[in-house]
Amino acid sequence: MNAPLLSINNVSKKFGAVVALENVSLHVGAGEFFALLGPSGCGKTTLMRCIAGFEAPDAGAIALNGVDLSGVPPFRRPVNMMFQSYALFPHLDVFENIAFGLRRQGEAKDAIDTRVEELLAMTQLSNLGRRRIDELSGGQKQRVALARALAPRPKMLLLDEPLGALDRKLREETQFQLKEIQRLTQTSFVIVTHDQDEALALADRIAVMRAGRVEQVAGPMEIYDRPATRFVAGFVGETNFIEGRLVRNSGAALIAEFGRIPCEPGDLPEGAQATLSVRPERIGVEREGEGIAGFVENFVFRGETTLLRVRVAENVVLRAAAGHGERYAIGDSVRLSFPPGAGTLLAEER
Amino acid sequence: MSRRRRLSLGQRLVIAAPYLWIAAFFLAPMLLVAKISVSQSVLARPPYRPIFQFSDSLAELWAKAQDFTLDSYRALVNDTLYVESYLSSLTIAAIATLITLIVAYPFALAMARAPERLRPILIGLAVAPFWTSFLIRVYAWIALLKDEGLINNALMALGLISAPLQMYATPGAVVVGIVYSYLPFMLLPIYAALERQDASLREAAADLGASPAQVFLRVTLPLSREGVIAGSLLVFIPAVGEFVIPDLLGGSETLMIGRTLWNDFFSNHDWPAASAAAIALVALLMVPLLLWERARLKEEGAR
Numbered sequence: 340m341n342a343p344l345l346s347i348n349n350v351s352k353k354f355g356a357v358v359a360l361e362n363v364s365l366h367v368g369a370g371e372f373f374a375l376l377g378p379s380g381c382g383k384t385t386l387m388r389c390i391a392g393f394e395a396p397d398a399g400a401i402a403l404n405g406v407d408l409s410g411v412p413p414f415r416r417p418v419n420m421m422f423q424s425y426a427l428f429p430h431l432d433v434f435e436n437i438a439f440g441l442r443r444q445g446e447a448k449d450a451i452d453t454r455v456e457e458l459l460a461m462t463q464l465s466n467l468g469r470r471r472i473d474e475l476s477g478g479q480k481q482r483v484a485l486a487r488a489l490a491p492r493p494k495m496l497l498l499d500e501p502l503g504a505l506d507r508k509l510r511e512e513t514q515f516q517l518k519e520i521q522r523l524t525q526t527s528f529v530i531v532t533h534d535q536d537e538a539l540a541l542a543d544r545i546a547v548m549r550a551g552r553v554e555q556v557a558g559p560m561e562i563y564d565r566p567a568t569r570f571v572a573g574f575v576g577e578t579n580f581i582e583g584r585l586v587r588n589s590g591a592a593l594i595a596e597f598g599r600i601p602c603e604p605g606d607l608p609e610g611a612q613a614t615l616s617v618r619p620e621r622i623g624v625e626r627e628g629e630g631i632a633g634f635v636e637n638f639v640f641r642g643e644t645t646l647l648r649v650r651v652a653e654n655v656v657l658r659a660a661a662g663h664g665e666r667y668a669i670g671d672s673v674r675l676s677f678p679p680g681a682g683t684l685l686a687e688e689r
Numbered sequence: 690m691s692r693r694r695r696l697s698l699g700q701r702l703v704i705a706a707p708y709l710w711i712a713a714f715f716l717a718p719m720l721l722v723a724k725i726s727v728s729q730s731v732l733a734r735p736p737y738r739p740i741f742q743f744s745d746s747l748a749e750l751w752a753k754a755q756d757f758t759l760d761s762y763r764a765l766v767n768d769t770l771y772v773e774s775y776l777s778s779l780t781i782a783a784i785a786t787l788i789t790l791i792v793a794y795p796f797a798l799a800m801a802r803a804p805e806r807l808r809p810i811l812i813g814l815a816v817a818p819f820w821t822s823f824l825i826r827v828y829a830w831i832a833l834l835k836d837e838g839l840i841n842n843a844l845m846a847l848g849l850i851s852a853p854l855q856m857y858a859t860p861g862a863v864v865v866g867i868v869y870s871y872l873p874f875m876l877l878p879i880y881a882a883l884e885r886q887d888a889s890l891r892e893a894a895a896d897l898g899a900s901p902a903q904v905f906l907r908v909t910l911p912l913s914r915e916g917v918i919a920g921s922l923l924v925f926i927p928a929v930g931e932f933v934i935p936d937l938l939g940g941s942e943t944l945m946i947g948r949t950l951w952n953d954f955f956s957n958h959d960w961p962a963a964s965a966a967a968i969a970l971v972a973l974l975m976v977p978l979l980l981w982e983r984a985r986l987k988e989e990g991a992r
Contacts, residue, residue, distance in 0.1 A: 393892055413895040426893035430911045439907075440897035491898060 344369040344527050345390065345495060350399035352385055352551075359385040360396070361551040367495070372521050372528045374542035376535060378574065382551040383531045387497050390529070391420045403494060414443075419493035423500045425484040427472045433459075433483050434468035440491035458486040461520060478509050485520070495527040502537060514540050535575045539563065547571045563618075569685045572616035579622075579657045581615045581682070593684070597652040598631040600677045605684050617682035619646060622659040622675050630674035633657070635667050649673055719971070726964035727757045736958045761965035771966060774949040775973065781860055781935075781945060782928035785867035786875075789924050790917065792868060793875035797916075798909075800876075801883035812880070815873050827866055827937050834862050834938070858940030866934035871927070875920035882916025883909070918981070926974050946970055 343366035352360040360382045367373045375383040388394040390401060392413035401408045408416060419440065427436050437458055441451045459465045462482040467475070475483065481501065488496055501517065502510045518541060521528045532538050538545045539559040546556045547570075555567035566572035569580065583595035591604035593615050602615055623630065624647065633651035644660040647667060651657055659675055661667060696704070728737040739753035765771050800811045818826060833839050834857040841853040856862055886909065894904045932947030939945065946966065953963040 391892075391896055413892070414898050414900055416896075418896075420893070420896045422889050422893055424887070424889055426887065426889040428890060428893075428908060430914075439894070439899075443898035443903060487893075487897070 343367065344371075344404060345529070346400075346402045346405075347386070347390075348400050348402075350386070350389060350396040350401060352382075352389065352394060352396050358551045360389070363399070363548075363551070363553055365546055365553065365556065367527055367529060369494075369527055370525050372518070372541055372543045373530070374538035374545045375529065375531045375548060376538040376545050376575070377533065377548035379533055380550075381548040383533075383548050384499060386548075387420070387499060387529065387531045390495075391418055391497055392416050417494045418497060419488040419491060419495075420497040421484050421488040421499065421501055423503060425480050425504075427480060427483055427487070429472050431472070432468065433464060433470050433472070433475070436472065436483055437486045437490050439487060444491055454490060458490055461523070462486045462516075477504055477506075478513070481505060481513065482516075485517075489520070489524060489526070493526065495529060498528060498530040500532055501530060502534075503532075510537075517541060539575070547574060549574075565683050566616060566685070569614060569616070572683065572685060576618060577658060578616045578618055580685075581617060581655075581657075583613065583615065585609065585611045585613045585684070593682075595655075597633075597655055600682065601679050602682055602684055603680060607684060614685045615682040616685055617657075617677065619658040620644065620660040621681040622657065622677060624649075624659050624661040624665075625674045625676065626665075626672075628674045628676065630676035633673055633675060635669055635671045635673060637669060638667050647673070649675060651675065719968075722964045723968055725960050726761055726968050727759060728961045728964075729756055729758055729760070730959050730961050735960065737960050761961040762969070764962060765965050765969055770944070770949060771946075774944045774946045775970075777860075777944040778929045778946040779973075781863055781943075782867070782925050782931070785864045785871070785928050786921050786925040788864065789868045789871055789875045790921060793872055793879060793920065794917075796872075797876050797879035797883055800880050801886075808884070812877070815876050815880075819873070823870065824933060824937075827870065827934055830862070830866055830869065830938055831857060834865070857938065858943070860939065860943050862938040862940075863931075863935045863943055863945070866938045867924075867928045867931060870934060871924040874923040878919040878923065879913055879916040882913040882919075886912050922978065926978075929974060930970055 345365075345367040347363060347365040350360055350363045351358075363382070363386060375386060377383045385394060389396050390408075392408065392411060395409070403416070403418065428439065431439070434455055437455045438451050441454055446454075455468070456465070459468055462485060464479065464482055464486065467479065472480065472483070481504070485498075485501070488498075498517075502513055505513060514537065517528075528541075530538070530541060539562070542559060544556060544558055545562050547554045547562065549570050555562060555571045557565070557567075562571065562575055566575065566578075572578045572580070581593065581595050581600060583593035583600070585602075585604055585607050586592055586594055587604050587609045590601060592599045592601045593613060595615075600615060600617075607613055631651055633649040635647050636650045636656060637648040639646045641660075643663060645663075645665075645667060647659050647661055649657050649659055657675065659673075667673070725737055728739065730736060731738045739756040741750065741753060745753070796815075800808060800815070803811055831838070835841070836853040836855070836857065838857065840856065841850075844850045845853065890908055890912070891904050894908045895901075899907060930947050931945065932951055935943055935945040935948050936951075939948075950963050950966050953959045953966065
């Protein structure tokens with residue numbers, strides 16, 4: 340990671356009795372694509388508004404390039420925000436919306452024209468400069484909002500659910516565009532989202548938040564493969580939680596009700612009660628063999644894979660993804676195998 | 690693109706109701722006034738000619754119609770009293786509208802930015818004066834403005850002035866009366882325009898480097914344009930024809946068309962002249978309004 344551009348140190352914020360942020364510390368590097376991921380009400384938007392200057396933290400400090408931002412009003416922060424509602428100015432056309440920030444900086448007219456044209460081209464809005472905002476489609480509005488926020492060349496761009504209002508197809512296309520624009524502009528992007536796919540797809544690093552706290556900060560793969568907490572494992576992607584007792588000798592494993600599952604013991608002691616998180620696609624599904632026996636209770640065809648619900652004990656159902664090609668029917672007997680390192684042992688909940 | 694549908698009788702009635710209302714209570718009286726305005730003034734009761742009757746034959750009607758004349762309109766243009774009254778009315782109304790706007794805007798802004806649960810109370814306070822008679826409220830201003838009134842007495846007691854200021858019976862007093870009386874009509878449309886503004890637009894402007902003053906000038910003010918125009922029309926139009934306020938607060942030299950009209954009607958008994966003045970006033974006020982409406986429709990059509 341580069342030297343941190345943004346440092347958030349021990350930030351807390353309350354709204355009345357509601358704790359929005361509790362002792363949050365994060366660092367975002369220059370040129371990084373960073374995601375704040377969490378369910379609604381987890382504090383991610385409040386954190387973003389604290390960075391933009393619309394909210395002031397009750398405690399802690401936010402610094403940009405080592406300069407403390409406390410008491411700096413939003414209009415003096417070299418940080419721009421793309422609003423979830425886009426907040427485009429309805430009385431100005433596309434060109435003037437994008438030029439708004441440049442005009443406030445008092446740039447020369449020629450420089451403004453050049454910069455706006457450049458952004459119109461980058462966001463594929465050339466020829467739409469003189470359109471009124473209410474004549475644009477949702478996707479066009481989204482791109483105007485992005486161009487407007489990028490125009491004054493901010494050190495950091497904050498994006499509040501930038502793809503939330505787009506339909507599924509457009510969203511995927513826009514994900515690639517966002518990534519491309521981020522790469523081209525070399526600007527730090529901090530995106531707020533409740534959509535795990537979006538965070539995994541876009542971000543270099545993700546902070547998963549829950550109830551005002553940061554649960555884990557890591558790259559997308561690590562978040563997915565090595566979730567730090569039960570919450571992260573459950574929120575990002577699909578998973579099975581398997582309860583059991585840890586044995587460390589002769590190859591560490593979790594002794595569950597229905598069988599023995601090998602795992603990395605970490606620093607948990609012998610005999611500890613523990614939870615193992617195993618992604619459905621990490622479980623091997625065979626018709627017969629060594630694995631744990633169960634029968635197919637239900638299944639969902641997903642194209643690439645078929646997600647099976649396999650009952651392995653009277654009150655334990657595991658989800659396992661079977662590869663393409665094999666057809667299963669309800670009631671089929673299957674064997675589930677757990678390759679070493681398939682799951683992650685989770686720390687006890689706080 | 691016109692999707693023509695047969696309307697049921699009920700639907701037709703509902704659509705027709707407001708038109709019938711306007712026809713019965715606005716258009717018909719207007720036509721009567723228009724008819725009187727082209728009649729001749731006579732010493733009789735009623736003091737104009739011709740008077741049509743249901744029993745008139747067609748020939749009689751035609752003969753009577755020969756009496757129609759545009760004399761009253763000619764007199765209107767040639768009589769400096771009328772011309773001056775119109776100009777003075779327009780000037781006083783324009784100044785009063787501008788001051789009302791300047792006074793009302795900060796109030797509207799404060800109301801729109803007040804906590805949501807306070808807003809209904811503030812609106813209630815803004816319209817509270819309407820619960821008292823308009824006449825009494827204007828009358829009360831005499832007690833404030835006259836030579837030995839509250840304001841002069843207070844200023845003299847403080848030693849700021851040695852002789853009373855002449856405030857009562859001046860055009861300024863009329864302006865004050867109009868501003869005071871019409872303030873809610875300016876306040877409410879502006880408040881409505883400001884209240885529905887999306888707060889994230891102001892945040893976006895601030896985020897893009899606009900200082901609070903720039904946010905106001907570049908976003909808040911332009912987006913309240915409709916409210917400002919609506920409020921200004923609601924104040925300006927009735928203020929031009931205002932009679933009670935100039936009659937109570939204005940001096941004898943404060944010319945306003947409402948008073949001139951009143952004098953012609955009740956003192957001079959020249960109904961045709963008064964009617965012509967009224968019709969001219971309507972035309973005077975309608976023309977800019979129609980032009981504005983057309984420009985607005987054109988702008989909307991261009992969208």
